[in-house]
Amino acid sequence: MTTFRDRPSWPSVGYEDRPWDGAQDEFGTRPQSRRALESYSASVPSFIADLNIPLNDDLNALTEEASSELARFDAEVGHIVGPIASVLLRVESAASSEIEHLRSGAREIALAELGGRASEDAQLIVGNARAMQAALALTESLDGHAILEVHRALLERSRPGIVGRWRDEQVWIGGRSRGPHLARFVPPHQDRVPALMDDLVAFANRVDLPVLAQAAIVHAQFETIHPFPDGNGRVGRALIQARLRAGRLTRNVVVPVSAGLLTETTRYFDALAAYRTGDVIPIIRSIADASFVAMNNGHLLVNDLQAIQIEWPGRISARRDSATHRLLGLLLRQPAIGTRCVGAQLGVSPVNAQVAIDRLVDAEILIQITDGRRNRIWLAEDVVRALEDFAARARRRR
Numbered sequence: 001m002t003t004f005r006d007r008p009s010w011p012s013v014g015y016e017d018r019p020w021d022g023a024q025d026e027f028g029t030r031p032q033s034r035r036a037l038e039s040y041s042a043s044v045p046s047f048i049a050d051l052n053i054p055l056n057d058d059l060n061a062l063t064e065e066a067s068s069e070l071a072r073f074d075a076e077v078g079h080i081v082g083p084i085a086s087v088l089l090r091v092e093s094a095a096s097s098e099i100e101h102l103r104s105g106a107r108e109i110a111l112a113e114l115g116g117r118a119s120e121d122a123q124l125i126v127g128n129a130r131a132m133q134a135a136l137a138l139t140e141s142l143d144g145h146a147i148l149e150v151h152r153a154l155l156e157r158s159r160p161g162i163v164g165r166w167r168d169e170q171v172w173i174g175g176r177s178r179g180p181h182l183a184r185f186v187p188p189h190q191d192r193v194p195a196l197m198d199d200l201v202a203f204a205n206r207v208d209l210p211v212l213a214q215a216a217i218v219h220a221q222f223e224t225i226h227p228f229p230d231g232n233g234r235v236g237r238a239l240i241q242a243r244l245r246a247g248r249l250t251r252n253v254v255v256p257v258s259a260g261l262l263t264e265t266t267r268y269f270d271a272l273a274a275y276r277t278g279d280v281i282p283i284i285r286s287i288a289d290a291s292f293v294a295m296n297n298g299h300l301l302v303n304d305l306q307a308i309q310i311e312w313p314g315r316i317s318a319r320r321d322s323a324t325h326r327l328l329g330l331l332l333r334q335p336a337i338g339t340r341c342v343g344a345q346l347g348v349s350p351v352n353a354q355v356a357i358d359r360l361v362d363a364e365i366l367i368q369i370t371d372g373r374r375n376r377i378w379l380a381e382d383v384v385r386a387l388e389d390f391a392a393r394a395r396r397r398r
Contacts, residue, residue, distance in 0.1 A: 009278060013046065014043070016042055020181070043186055059284055069292065070291055074255065079252070083330075086333040088253050091256050092254045093132050094106075095259035099261060104125055105388065111336050113129075131153040131154035141205055142239075142243075152164060169229060172184075172186045172187070193225060200221050212244070213284050215239075220280075222239060267282075271283040312328050313328065331366075332380075339376070
């Protein structure tokens with residue numbers, strides 16, 4: 001058991017008073033109006049670029065075991081023929097979004113990917129997948145511009161006015177919308193953000209630290225700085241994937257760590273709060289434990305998809321090199337399709353694309369989910385069911 005004396009020390013955030021410029025709310029109560037004119041306390045995170053991660057024996061053993069299993073999962077799953085990598089990226093993006101209460105079914109997400117009519121949450125989840133892809137490109141070196149581009153990929157279509165720069169306003173977590181005075185946590189004043197992000201980038205690019213623990217602290221420090229008005233959680237969890245890839249724990253696929261965090265979100269948020277008090281154990285342990293849960297769930301999803309891959313071809317009679325068989329592979333990666341999409345992806349004419357679709361409809365692999373004969377969309381329900389089963393397991397509280 002870890003005793004208090006064994007707990008790794010880490011600098012806790014400080015605080016400073018800042019004047020609040022919020023306008024007086026004429027509809028608020030008198031205490032609320034008076035508070036709007038008072039100063040507030042903003043956090044002052046420490047610089048961490050030159051700090052070493054203080055791991056005790058228990059935490060070091062846990063991170064080494066998790067790191068070994070991450071590398072093994074990546075090697076085993078990464079060598080499976082098929083679009084498994086795309087599927088894992090999709091489910092990680094959906095789980096990370098759900099932590100922020102953005103929830104949508106696999107069918108809606110598939111429609112949003114295709115550009116069809118879908119809920120706002122589904123469209124935001126697809127934006128998160130773009131952000132995840134941008135983050136995974138940061139395998140060699142991370143810098144501020146790259147983080148800004150991840151944020152741009154996430155929110156350029158939904159909130160274009162806030163992308164491309166660090167925040168220029170005070171933000172806060174919890175409390176009331178009128179000001180930060182009753183907030184659960186107040187990130188640093190916007191004047192401090194550029195220097196803190198430069199420091200975080202320097203820490204993230206070090207190669208002398210244990211990768212999993214480093215990824216957890218990069219995430220926690222990023223969430224503490226909260227450099228954007230919106231999207232911090234999703235960008236921060238994308239950075240976990242970027243650091244795992246940069247540290248070569250993963251090379252081929254995304255391990256859906258957010259799906260592991262989703263099983264115990266209270267513990268995860270408590271761990272981020274503990275980090276701000278100088279205790280690194282909870283967030284490192286939370287990310288490590290989430291990795292184990294994610295790998296177990298990920299293996300079940302991969303098994304389901306492989307079973308579909310094996311079963312589908314027996315339903316159709318067509319040459320193995322035909323557009324119909326090639327469409328089967330596309331459906332695992334993109335379960336909602338239209339004629340134009342199939343033609344572009346397979347390099348065939350619209351007529352041949354429709355022939356392939358019709359054959360899979362006859363085989364009960366595809367069903368049409370739109371009315372009429374214009375802009376029709378078909379869905380592979382077997383794949384959607386496997387994705388929904390994964391999501392249901394991720395939501396199951398431990």
